[in-house]
Amino acid sequence: MKTALAANRDFLAGLLFLAIGAGGFAVALSYPYGSVQQMGPGFFPRSLGVILAGFGVVTMIRGLRSGERVQGEWGWFPLAALSASMVAFGWLMGHVGLVPSVAVLTMTSAYAGREFRWGEALLLAVAMSLIAVAIFIWGLGLPYELFAFDFGR
Amino acid sequence: MDVLSNLALGFGVALTLKNLAYCFLGVFLGTLIGVLPGVGPLVTIAMLLPITFGLDPVSSLIMLAGIFYGAQYGGSTTAILVNMPGEVSSAVTAIDGYQMARQGRAGPALATAAIASFTAGIISTLLVAFFGPLVGKWALEFGAAEYFSLMLMGLVFSAVLAHGDLVKSLAMVVTGLMLGIVGTDVTSGLPRFSFGVAELLDGVGFTVVAVGLFAVSEIVLNLARSGPVEVFSKDVKDLMPTWADIKATTMPTLRGTALGSFFGALPGVTASVASFSAYMLEKKLAKDPDRFGKGAIEGVAAPEAANNAAAQTHFIPTLTLGIPATAVMALVLGALTMQGIQPGPAVMTTKPELFWGLVASMLVGNVLLLLLNLPLVGVWARLTQVPYRFLFPAILVFASVGNYSLNNSAIDVYLCAAIGVLGYVFAKLECQPAPLILGYVLGPMLEENLRRALLMSDGSFTVFVTRPISLVFLAVSAALLLAMVLPAVRRGRARATDDSEAG
Numbered sequence: 001m002k003t004a005l006a007a008n009r010d011f012l013a014g015l016l017f018l019a020i021g022a023g024g025f026a027v028a029l030s031y032p033y034g035s036v037q038q039m040g041p042g043f044f045p046r047s048l049g050v051i052l053a054g055f056g057v058v059t060m061i062r063g064l065r066s067g068e069r070v071q072g073e074w075g076w077f078p079l080a081a082l083s084a085s086m087v088a089f090g091w092l093m094g095h096v097g098l099v100p101s102v103a104v105l106t107m108t109s110a111y112a113g114r115e116f117r118w119g120e121a122l123l124l125a126v127a128m129s130l131i132a133v134a135i136f137i138w139g140l141g142l143p144y145e146l147f148a149f150d151f152g153r
Numbered sequence: 154m155d156v157l158s159n160l161a162l163g164f165g166v167a168l169t170l171k172n173l174a175y176c177f178l179g180v181f182l183g184t185l186i187g188v189l190p191g192v193g194p195l196v197t198i199a200m201l202l203p204i205t206f207g208l209d210p211v212s213s214l215i216m217l218a219g220i221f222y223g224a225q226y227g228g229s230t231t232a233i234l235v236n237m238p239g240e241v242s243s244a245v246t247a248i249d250g251y252q253m254a255r256q257g258r259a260g261p262a263l264a265t266a267a268i269a270s271f272t273a274g275i276i277s278t279l280l281v282a283f284f285g286p287l288v289g290k291w292a293l294e295f296g297a298a299e300y301f302s303l304m305l306m307g308l309v310f311s312a313v314l315a316h317g318d319l320v321k322s323l324a325m326v327v328t329g330l331m332l333g334i335v336g337t338d339v340t341s342g343l344p345r346f347s348f349g350v351a352e353l354l355d356g357v358g359f360t361v362v363a364v365g366l367f368a369v370s371e372i373v374l375n376l377a378r379s380g381p382v383e384v385f386s387k388d389v390k391d392l393m394p395t396w397a398d399i400k401a402t403t404m405p406t407l408r409g410t411a412l413g414s415f416f417g418a419l420p421g422v423t424a425s426v427a428s429f430s431a432y433m434l435e436k437k438l439a440k441d442p443d444r445f446g447k448g449a450i451e452g453v454a455a456p457e458a459a460n461n462a463a464a465q466t467h468f469i470p471t472l473t474l475g476i477p478a479t480a481v482m483a484l485v486l487g488a489l490t491m492q493g494i495q496p497g498p499a500v501m502t503t504k505p506e507l508f509w510g511l512v513a514s515m516l517v518g519n520v521l522l523l524l525l526n527l528p529l530v531g532v533w534a535r536l537t538q539v540p541y542r543f544l545f546p547a548i549l550v551f552a553s554v555g556n557y558s559l560n561n562s563a564i565d566v567y568l569c570a571a572i573g574v575l576g577y578v579f580a581k582l583e584c585q586p587a588p589l590i591l592g593y594v595l596g597p598m599l600e601e602n603l604r605r606a607l608l609m610s611d612g613s614f615t616v617f618v619t620r621p622i623s624l625v626f627l628a629v630s631a632a633l634l635l636a637m638v639l640p641a642v643r644r645g646r647a648r649a650t651d652d653s654e655a656g
Contacts, residue, residue: 010321013582017324024331024346031343037612041338041345044600048331055324062320070581075377079577082373082549086570089553090563102550109546113376116542124543128550140204142558 003067010063012070018056025049081112097148102132156282163509167517172215175208176514179216180521183223188533189544190235194224196371198484199363200548203555210492211507215514217488221481222274222518225464226526227533229266229457234259234537243460245428249445249452256448259534261394265402265450266457267526268394273410273458274519277465280414282512285501288418289473292498297605298616300474302626304595304602307420307476308588309630314426315585319637322588325579329589332357333596340604352564359487360559361569362593363480364552366586369573372545374580394450402454405435409455413462420470420478423587427463428456465515472496472508476595480587483594 005011025046034040085108092101106125110116136142166172182204186197201220205213232243233250246266253262295303312322335346336356347353394402409431416427435455436445445452467478468485475497477483489496494504501508526533556565576586610616618624 009582010318013321013324013579013584016578016582017328020328020331024334027346031338031345032341035612036607036614039600039604039607041341041343044603045331045334045345048327048334052324052327052331055320055327058320059318059324071583072581073377074581075373075577078376079373079574082369083570083574086369086549086553086566086573090557090566090570093557093563093566098554102554105550105553106546109549110542113542113545120542121546124546128547131547132550132554135204136554136558140207140558143561 003069007069008063009068009070010066011060012063014056014058014060014063016056017059018053021049021052021054021056023049025053078112082109085109085112093144095148095150097145098132098137099129099146102129156286159286159505159509160282160513162505163511163513166211166506166510167215167513172212172510172514173517175212175216176219176518177521177525179205179219179221180223180518180525181219183220183225184227184230184522184525184529184533185223185536187224187227188230188536189227189539190231190537190541192544192548193367193371194221194228195363195481195484196368196548197224197227198481199360199367200551200555202360202484202488203558205488206491210489210494210504211510213492214485214489214507214511215518217485218511218514219518219521221464221485222461222515222522225461226267226270226522229270229460230263230530230533231537233262233266233453234534243428245425245432245456246453246460248432249447249449252446252448253450253453258448260530261398261450262453263530263534264394264527265398265453267523267530268399269402269406269409269454269458270461271519271523272406273413273460273462274465274522275516276407276410277414277417277462278512278515278519281465281468281515282509284418285469285473285508285512288469289498289501292474295474295498295622296620297602297609298620298623299626300476301599301602301606302617302623302630303420303474304476304599306626306630307470307478308592308595308599309633310420310422311479311588311591313633313637314422315588317583317585319634321582321584325584325586325589326592329592329594330596330599332362332589333593334600336597339597339601350564352560352562352568356597357568357572357593358556358559358565359484359594361556361565362572362590363484364556365569365572366576366579366590368548368552369569370576370580370586372548373573373577375541376545398450401450405431405451405455406458408434408438409458410462413459413464414466416459417463417466417478418469420474420476422463423479424460424463424467427459431455431459468511468515472500472511473498475598477591480590483590486594 028042028045028049031042032040033042033046085105088108089101089105092104103125106128107121110121110124133146137144182201183197186192186200187194198220205216208216228243229246232247233254250262308326312319312326315322335353337344337354344354412431413427416422432452432455435451436442467482470476470478471482471486477486486496553566556569557563559565579586606616617627
């Protein structure tokens, strides 16, 4: 069975493991290895890196032999929209306060869904802001400003 | 009657008005969030965890346990009504529970689940009370080598029992171990994999990992998938099961409890294994196995009992050995560590009020769960109708604000988003997240015990096989791996010879 490498499930998984293992090993080279009697901080990560890279190579080979494909479509759009909205939230929290941050997070993440409606999303944003303020500020007493305008930093 | 006096101490702690209130709040919130479709117990707990950080250790653990039961039960409700189980363990309940709901018997199915969970909960909690101290005493003899081998066994268990490919699951364990390294090395004080980010010096927060890996990637998976789900929550009436139902479910409940209690006490064995084997056992024992899969009430009672019993006995390795049995227990353990408690054999003697308070509050929690759920079943059922397009932004808001509040820092939210991306890619490539999270939690302990064992043995690896208890743990792990690998090798060889004959 022929499967393009970019759609080969286990080849991709193995490649990812190989990359993480090799990357971890490379970074851990700068930590002292120590000896078996006196393990240094580099001992454990370097060993794990080698093991993980090994598993990665085995998985890649098995992928080439089985040719299993990745099931279904990749959801790149919802993935990008959700992570972007979380990053936006994190950044906004330090600059405009809790309420606008939560509202933006709600709106942008709702946009990632299939059935996005402006009215509903706006209503949800208002409701979520209220709930977040009630639970996290009034309930748990977290020290965040509700609204702020602070772009000096 | 040591256990009785200890239980009395425990009830003294659990039955204070304050702790009772926290237990109730935990059960309530856990069910409330856990019942929402697509939100599994793990995500529920990860989301509600930050709320418990402000409490004192005992109250926080009691509330956590309440959340835990609530989330577990909420998950079963969703499995029965929506056939959208949040976790693998309730997937077994969904097989017959959903069919019962389709036949208009959603009420008895939900009640059976509640009663089976309750019975299993009470019995297995008593088992925890009796066996917990024994295991704790036994574990006092453990040295670094035993701990290392035991944790290795737990990790092997988690990889072997995960659904899907063994090599990939093992690779996920190692990935988790590497993720656990991030932060300051305990012995040398050297920051590792922190890349100069101050927030990473304490390691990647476990709520960050859990929410990213489970909530964020799960949402993307759901959004990328389409197709409406049929919900059967409108016809939840006639809650009470008939006498015939009760008679039919008594023995399955007890058998499920026994299986679940046993499996739950083994580190690395998830509740899904327990509920699945309980289901298979009932199918074997039944006079007419054909009914299973078509709405057999035993098929709801047995896995629910097993699931809940395992969920309780998981506390034995978690509290007495400090080794979490599952990803959910890893969260509980992480919460304890944040409270400054190092779970292990010493907890029993240094903090008896903690262990026994928890045991007592498990009993109280199960009673509250039953009291809360039987009357409110209709309300929970209506909650399952909340459309997903409202749910997922709400989940994301809670997850993000919760993560932000850990260190009052945006870095944790960015990290969570990044881990979410990684988790989604792993999920698409069919790499199981559960072994990863167990590796991530056990990583630092595994390294520390390996270091200590080798220091004391002067660098000789034979220490792991010359000490009998350690040898047993290693032998079990090796046997498990061999049992998994050998059939595959044989099959591979058979296929190879077939190919050569055909070609």
